[in-house]
Amino acid sequence: MTFCTSIHCMDGRIQEPIIKYLKKNYSITYVDTITEPGPCKILAENEDKISVNSIIERTKISINRHGSKLIAISGHYDCAGNPCDEEIQKKQIRESVKHLKNNYPEIKIIGLWIDNEWKINNV
Numbered sequence: 001m002t003f004c005t006s007i008h009c010m011d012g013r014i015q016e017p018i019i020k021y022l023k024k025n026y027s028i029t030y031v032d033t034i035t036e037p038g039p040c041k042i043l044a045e046n047e048d049k050i051s052v053n054s055i056i057e058r059t060k061i062s063i064n065r066h067g068s069k070l071i072a073i074s075g076h077y078d079c080a081g082n083p084c085d086e087e088i089q090k091k092q093i094r095e096s097v098k099h100l101k102n103n104y105p106e107i108k109i110i111g112l113w114i115d116n117e118w119k120i121n122n123v
Helices: 012-026 039-045 049-066 086-103
Strands: 003-009 030-036 070-076 108-114 120-122
Touching: 003 012, 003 039, 003 049, 012 030, 012 070, 012 108, 012 120, 030 039, 030 049, 039 049, 039 070, 039 086, 049 086, 070 086, 086 108
Parallel strands: 003 030, 003 070, 070 108
Antiparallel strands: 108 120
């Protein structure tokens, strides 16, 4: 039984594609989900300390209690919580990966982009 942690938008259109992708490509049994509107923006900007700390604390529970060995942070097309273009979101995803690596250096961390066809792409 293996767990991973997915930090992604609350948008229901991306939930299933992300979970299926992580299970298939990383041999995961369960995906702990941490949802926020536009989480890659929240982590990249690191200004809303309450939201950042909430994401970090929930991730810590997934790692410490479920033994999560992978963290995925994502952004997606047509995001209501982070209405900017793809390139800006990809930059935010890369910054979010760095932020998470500072907190969890022992964990594999990946960035994902969900495109307009709801397909998952590595960032």
